[in-house]
Amino acid sequence: xxxxxxxxIQQFFFYFFAVLAIASxxxxxxxxxxxxxxxxxxxTFFFTAALWIMLQAEFLGLILVVxxxxxxxxxxxxxVMMLDLNAIMQHKGLVxxxxxxxxxxTAILAILxxxxxxxxxxxxxxxxxxxxxxxxxxxxxxxxxxxxxHYLLPFELAGxxxxxxxxxxxxxxxxxxxxxxxxxxxxxxxxxxxxxxxxVKDKELPQ
Amino acid sequence: xIPLSSALIFSAILLALxxxxxxxxxxxxxxxLMSIELLxxxxxTNFIAFAHHFHNVKGEIFVFFILTVAAAxxxxxLAIMIVLFKKRNTIAVAELDQLKG
Numbered sequence: 001x002x003x004x005x006x007x008x009i010q011q012f013f014f015y016f017f018a019v020l021a022i023a024s025x026x027x028x029x030x031x032x033x034x035x036x037x038x039x040x041x042x043x044t045f046f047f048t049a050a051l052w053i054m055l056q057a058e059f060l061g062l063i064l065v066v067x068x069x070x071x072x073x074x075x076x077x078x079x080v081m082m083l084d085l086n087a088i089m090q091h092k093g094l095v096x097x098x099x100x101x102x103x104x105x106t107a108i109l110a111i112l113x114x115x116x117x118x119x120x121x122x123x124x125x126x127x128x129x130x131x132x133x134x135x136x137x138x139x140x141x142x143x144x145x146x147x148x149x150h151y152l153l154p155f156e157l158a159g160x161x162x163x164x165x166x167x168x169x170x171x172x173x174x175x176x177x178x179x180x181x182x183x184x185x186x187x188x189x190x191x192x193x194x195x196x197x198x199x200v201k202d203k204e205l206p207q
Numbered sequence: 208x209i210p211l212s213s214a215l216i217f218s219a220i221l222l223a224l225x226x227x228x229x230x231x232x233x234x235x236x237x238x239x240l241m242s243i244e245l246l247x248x249x250x251x252t253n254f255i256a257f258a259h260h261f262h263n264v265k266g267e268i269f270v271f272f273i274l275t276v277a278a279a280x281x282x283x284x285l286a287i288m289i290v291l292f293k294k295r296n297t298i299a300v301a302e303l304d305q306l307k308g
Binding site: 007010011014018021022025026028029034037038041044045048051052054055056057059060063064067068071072075076079080082083098101102105106108109112113116117118120121122133139142143146147151154158161162164165166168169172173 | 208214216222230237252258267268281286
């Protein structure tokens, strides 16, 4: 297999996955049903993970599928299923001025494409260090070698961050049964006069 | 070898789509959170494209940490949304205006 043919196959697969990922992202935005939008997002993540594996980041591509899709998107689906979808889907219709918003976002995209195009980022003006990657290059090994030596402290801090996030999520959604007689300051402050006091006229009093 | 600018333009398109999703929101907080996830995905793809171009693994390490933070933020955002829905019985963005001046 010649070099140009393998290059061609690589290009084909890149455009295949990229176009499908962008189409799924459009489906995320335009999905009216939240469940459908989440499933389109899962599809976007799958295609982007395939792209990442093509970009020699196979560990991160698999982590995207296992952790992001498998845990975070499942969490999204659980939360959407817990809420009452009838109450959500009452609000139909798009926001006003969506045409202007689309125009502005297209302008932003045009500016980005102008600055990221192949006239700036090609091999002549932005050279890579070398074009060859070793045949036994393992992204997992390279990541581990760097992560556990130079970046050990951020790694441990990421673990602490996840612990704090877990505690926060549990504390936010925990419904504590009132087993103690404590004051509920929110209820005490939010009380209104008409809940506590009623002015009666003379003719209402029993004789 | 995938050309760098192709991957960068793909990432820019994903970013623009996520901005569009944030703005033309159908009055639904879940769409906001999903657009933020798309945004983070675009940024991660950008980092990985550059890590692939320079044969440097530090871009992938940054993606590792961005994934961690994004997962934590999604979990806490969803927890806040659950509590909000319990209190207000609505998740339409237009009706969550208690802090409006």
